[in-house]
Amino acid sequence: MRKRIMVIDCSVNTLKTIKKLNIKVICIEKEQKKQLKDLMNSDDIYFEIDYKDITLLKKEVGKILIKYPVDAILSFTGDGQNAVVALQEEYPLNKYKQSDQIKLFKNQCNLRNLLNRNNFSYVHVKLINSKEALIEFANENGFPFILKPCIETGSKVAKKISTFKEVYELLDKENPATLIAEDYQEGVEISVETFSFNRKHYVVGITDKYTEPDFVTYGHSVPTTLNDELITEITLFVLDFLTLTGVVFGPCHIEIKMTAYGPKIIAAHCRTGGDQIVALHRFVSGVDLTQWTLDAIYTENWQKYDVSQQYRAAAVFYLRFQPNKKIKKLNFQNADETIVAYKCNIEEGVGTTETNSLKDEHGFIITKGRNVEEAVENCRLAIQTIEIEYAEGIFPDS
Structure with missing residues (x-):
């Protein structure tokens, strides 16, 4: 067996695990990841392809697979899953295909309807494809309720709607299309x-x-x-x-x-x-x-x-810097032995952005403890030790 896999949107930690198991890897990335490339062996392969362009992706991967056959096509991230679905269906290499599972879980309306038909984790749900449908759901089920995309894109776009005023404010800004409304839990x-x-x-x-x-x-x-x-x-x-x-x-x-x-x-x-x-x-x-x-x-x-x-308990907190600011001074202390891992993605002289997608976009701190309460408190204390000074003025969010 050749022991080579293709990974879409590979992380450094995933690559380290792959190499520990002596598996060759083809990484498909939509933008340059220098740290990833630096860790790859001579028999590993790195391609930059916009994997969100499915037509382009299938064409380019088809060429790659002719020259470099693989045993499986995988992604361990939400960003790479649509690409995995397309490639697993186009090139049925995986012994254990995940594309059907991924499609069901990504379509929250279909998933919720399946669960409701089986009276499992039942909640009231409605596909919202018009203003009238949204008002109808509010009248029938009351408040509060959750409004989110039918196709899963992350919790950042889920909205809790608590009053008719919020319904009408939403309708003034946008016309609902392919959303679902469901009971707030x-x-x-x-x-x-x-x-x-x-x-x-x-x-x-x-x-x-x-x-x-x-x-x-x-x-x-x-x-x-x-x-x-x-x-x-x-x-x-x-x-x-x-x-x-x-x-x-x-x-x-x-x-x-x-x-x-x-x-x-x-x-x-x-x-x-x-x-x-x-x-x-x-x-x-x-x-x-x-x-x-x-x-x-x-x-x-x-x-x-x-x-x-390894440890009795651990906690992670995500770094949150003020958005659209330039960092004038940043001193990240790592003297505390309770910190087992950390990463800061912001450097002095660099502008910050909103953190609406990846929760650890600015960075993170992981701490250990003798119990969960201690691990969480250690995280809070570690974040408080960060010395940060912002430059005056607004940094344009590009």
Whole structure:
């Protein structure tokens, strides 16, 4: 076996895991990633292709595969998943194809309708394709409710609508098109990391989530602080969800609200959790979901294997600098032994932008602790040690 894979939108950490397993890789990136290129071996290959241009992508990858055959085409990021769907359907190389799973989970309207038909995690939902449909949903179901794109694009565009005034303000600004409205779920929000092989499912861990009122996440911690009874309920709920939705292979990241009526699915993704969630679980449980995925591709009868715990608890908080400002002075202290990983993507003399997409766009800090409360507090304290001074005036957001 040649042991070569193609990865769309590869991260440095993913590449390190691939190389640890002695697998050759073809990386497809839409823009230059110098750090990634520097880590690649001589038998690895790097291409810059706009993978969001599906027609171009299929044409160029077709040429690549003639010269460099691969065993699988994968992506561990949300940004690369549409490309994976197109390539897996055009070039059916994967022993365990994920394209059907990805398409179902990305279409939140279809996913919600499937769950409702099976009376699983039922919520009222309506496809909003006109102003009239939005007003009708508000009249029938009341407030508050969530309005978001039918095709999953991230929590940054989910809106909580609480009054008719907000409905009419929204309609004054834009004409709803291919949105869905659904009941707002009140409760604690968590996420669950899972792995599936030949339709056998494993819950790897539950992540506690810290969010702003506009649903933007600013941090995570593991292990969960929920009690054992709730952990058991969530585990069984997630296993039933994976079976119902027909997941066959690979990691999934499932977002859940713990409501007075039990757990409710908020969103699901056929990939690992982003924004350093994989790192948290690797630090605490020892499970590397990227490695499990690659191991399973090259193992005929893969089975879950034991791993060793590194830390009792860990937390990640994302750096948030003022938008549209130039950094005059930035001093990032890393003297505290509780900090196990950090990255700052902003340098002195560089302008900041809004952080509406990638939660760790400006950077992150991961800390350990003897328990979750200590790990979270260590994160807060570490962020407070950052010395930052902004230049006067506004930096234009280009």
